[in-house]
Amino acid sequence: MLDLLIKGAYIPQKGKVLDVGVKDGVIIRVEEGIEEEARYTIKAEGKLLFPSFANMHTHISMSLLRGIGADLPLMDWLQKVIWPLESEFVSPQFVRDGALLGIAEAIKSGTTLLMDMYFFEEEIAKVAKEVGIRVGLGFGILDFPTKVAKTQEEYLARAREFARNLKGEDLVFPVLCPHAPYTCGPDTLRKVKALADEEGLYIHIHVSETLHEFQSIKEQYGKTPVAYLDHLGLLAPNLLMAHVVWTEPFERDLIAHRGAKVLHCPESNLKLGSGIAPVSDYLKRGVHVCLGTDGPASNDNLDMLEEMSTMVKLQKGVTGDPGAIDAPTALKVATQMGFQAVNIKAGLIEPGYEADLILVDTSGLHLQPLYDPIAQLVYSAKSSDIDTVVCKGRVLMEKRELKTIDEEEVKFVAKRWKEKILQKIRN
Numbered sequence: 279m280l281d282l283l284i285k286g287a288y289i290p291q292k293g294k295v296l297d298v299g300v301k302d303g304v305i306i307r308v309e310e311g312i313e314e315e316a317r318y319t320i321k322a323e324g325k326l327l328f329p330s331f332a333n334m335h336t337h338i339s340m341s342l343l344r345g346i347g348a349d350l351p352l353m354d355w356l357q358k359v360i361w362p363l364e365s366e367f368v369s370p371q372f373v374r375d376g377a378l379l380g381i382a383e384a385i386k387s388g389t390t391l392l393m394d395m396y397f398f399e400e401e402i403a404k405v406a407k408e409v410g411i412r413v414g415l416g417f418g419i420l421d422f423p424t425k426v427a428k429t430q431e432e433y434l435a436r437a438r439e440f441a442r443n444l445k446g447e448d449l450v451f452p453v454l455c456p457h458a459p460y461t462c463g464p465d466t467l468r469k470v471k472a473l474a475d476e477e478g479l480y481i482h483i484h485v486s487e488t489l490h491e492f493q494s495i496k497e498q499y500g501k502t503p504v505a506y507l508d509h510l511g512l513l514a515p516n517l518l519m520a521h522v523v524w525t526e527p528f529e530r531d532l533i534a535h536r537g538a539k540v541l542h543c544p545e546s547n548l549k550l551g552s553g554i555a556p557v558s559d560y561l562k563r564g565v566h567v568c569l570g571t572d573g574p575a576s577n578d579n580l581d582m583l584e585e586m587s588t589m590v591k592l593q594k595g596v597t598g599d600p601g602a603i604d605a606p607t608a609l610k611v612a613t614q615m616g617f618q619a620v621n622i623k624a625g626l627i628e629p630g631y632e633a634d635l636i637l638v639d640t641s642g643l644h645l646q647p648l649y650d651p652i653a654q655l656v657y658s659a660k661s662s663d664i665d666t667v668v669c670k671g672r673v674l675m676e677k678r679e680l681k682t683i684d685e686e687e688v689k690f691v692a693k694r695w696k697e698k699i700l701q702k703i704r705n
């Protein structure tokens with residue numbers, strides 16, 4: 279008996295109407311007219327079936343800080359606004375409440391994998407398991423004290439303990455998160471690398487986000503950021519680098535050669551005025567590129583459909599080439615490349631792949647007439663068209679109704695945080 283049967287959806291990547299049968303979280307049948315019994319059946323006639331999105335760089339609990347400090351460059355935004363607020367308000371409860379808000383928004387826009395970096399990540403692990411979404415989790419490691427730890431030794435010991443506690447979990451997995459080359463010195467970065475290799479972990483880090491960072495790392499260490507990380511031994515397949523906006527051409531080839539991954543966050547880079555990453559050039563050179571929104575306080579949402587559309591249009595505009603990134607490639611970057619980067623077999627609708635899927639309702643005026651579903655998903659669809667979301671075979675949203683989160687409660691709690699935070703800002 280199947281656990282889930284999705285009947286009669288059009289699968290654009292196959293160009294056919296098919297049924298999809300799922301058992302134990304995995305797609306086992308993709309065929310016409312499946313008659314096998316199923317515990318749960320979704321009638322999907324007239325809808326499009328796609329893989330779900332992998333949001334590969336975010337700080338979901340920052341959803342509670344959304345809208346604060348708009349229109350500042352990165353370092354002013356962080357140092358004058360965000361870090362003082364985080365030091366005042368971030369607590370396990372803040373992280374939990376922010377995670378619920380962020381995860382609810384992520385599911386409603388079709389995401390089933392989030393790569394997160396923040397504080398008190400054990401709270402996010404609990405929320406993710408309750409709700410049924412995949413999250414890669416690590417707390418930020420910095421060369422200065424935060425609420426997580428005070429010294430390098432303490433950060434590394436806690437990171438090891440955190441990783442060991444989460445090993446073997448189903449939906450959540452531990453990652454090491456040195457914040458950036460400008461907040462972690464070379465000794466910390468080398469030790470993080472050693473720990474990652476010992477424990478078999480990914481490293482998730484902000485890299486070369488602004489021109490200021492690019493120039494100051496070069497001044498301080500005699501090498502531009504990517505070359506500097508390579509010099510320290512970090513540039514390897516387990517390195518997930520967020521942003522990578524500023525690179526020399528030789529560094530781009532080095533990333534491809536070493537197999538490190540780029541987590542591209544175009545909307546955050548635009549909003550903070552950080553620049554435009556040369557993503558079509560990365561892809562041409564064979565770099566593994568994934569897509570992320572960054573935190574919802576610098577974007578200011580977790581909408582991967584929007585992010586995908588922004589990515590493609592920026593590359594067309596900057597290069598003057600309308601084929602710089604085509605729609606099927608954009609979809610692949612936002613789905614399959616993300617899952618693949620962390621070794622999750624999802625992102626394709628094939629037997630043997632994890633059942634991480636979305637159904638898209640095409641009845642909206644903005645999707646009429648529907649000639650090219652993949653191009654129209656990238657260029658015309660809105661996240662409100664996403665009708666159903668399935669993560670590892672579990673239905674997290676159906677007919678736009680969240681199945682595992684109380685949406686009204688999440689909004690109520692967010693308002694309470696707003697009142698507290700506003701009081702502080704006004705005083």
Ligand SMILES: CSC[C@H]1O[C@@H](n2cnc3c(O)ncnc32)[C@H](O)[C@@H]1O
Pocket residue numbers: 337352356360361364395396397417418419457458484487546572573576
């Ligand atoms: C210590 S946990 C993560 C840390 O990162 C901060 N952050 C959020 N967005 C960005 C960004 O775009 N670049 C660098 N750092 C960022 C966040 O506020 C947390 O303090």
Ligand SMILES: [Zn+2]
Pocket residue numbers: 335336337484520572573
């Ligand atoms: Zn970030």
